[in-house]
Amino acid sequence: MGRKPSITRDSAARAALAIVDESGPAALSLARVAAALNVRAPSLYNHFADKAEILGEVARIVVLDSGRVPDPEPGRWREWLVEEATLFRRSLLRHPHAVPLVVEYLPQQLLVRLYRQSSRLLAANGVPEGMHLFLLEAAHRMTLGSAISAATGRAALESLDLDDDGHPRPASEAEDERRFVEMVQAFVRGVDLPP
Incomplete structure (x- = not known):
């Protein structure tokens, strides 16, 4: 059996959104997202190519969380x-x-x-x-x-x-x-x- 990953793409993006909500986009860094997830920053590169990709995922979450009529x-x-x-x-x-x-x-x-x-x-x-x-x-x-x-x-x-x-x-x-x-x-x- 494989080990469950300590982070997922969604959990990292939601941690990034929480940072943006609290402190604004300028406060967002890979190190801060990693700290929020209790992992090392390089591990985020297993899920995202760069910070822009994380920001794209944050935008996706905000849009999809709006619900549907x-x-x-x-x-x-x-x-x-x-x-x-x-x-x-x-x-x-x-x-x-x-x-x-x-x-x-x-x-x-x-x-x-x-x-x-x-x-x-x-x-x-x-x-x-x-x-x-x-x-x-x-x-x-x-x-x-x-x-x-x-x-x-x-x-x-x-x-x-x-x-x-x-x-x-x-x-x-x-x-x-x-x-x-x-x-x-x-x-x-x-x-x-x-x-």
Whole structure:
């Protein structure tokens, strides 16, 4: 019988995510990940070619941990797309320091796989194939942009009024999410589908 490995690719990536969550991406090093796993740093090279590959795995975890919305009832793809975007945004904001890593290191193969799954769902709901990538890419970019804004302390504004120090008042987290949902809803309602 073989010996159970002391670390796995997933455990190393989750340790890296915990470091990023706690201290930000600049604090991430192979030595720190190894210390969190009680192994020596060179052992990480059995699982990852370099730090960039670890960051790609961190991005993958954040995306896949967002969960999935059940397939929509017929004709309810717009609501489904809004819910998917909202779940993804929430997952991103559970890891605000990791949001830039998701933008920079998200494995493109994963993105294509997720888009293909969503494309099949849109097709099953009668959305013309030529609109699939447009819808998915637009929702993805709106979600990432909103998450980056919120993660960097630039949530939606409460109003156009300034506080006593001359600063804009940010909206609450709940209000910021509500406005994001309304933005995506307005987008999908406004999409003109060809017959």
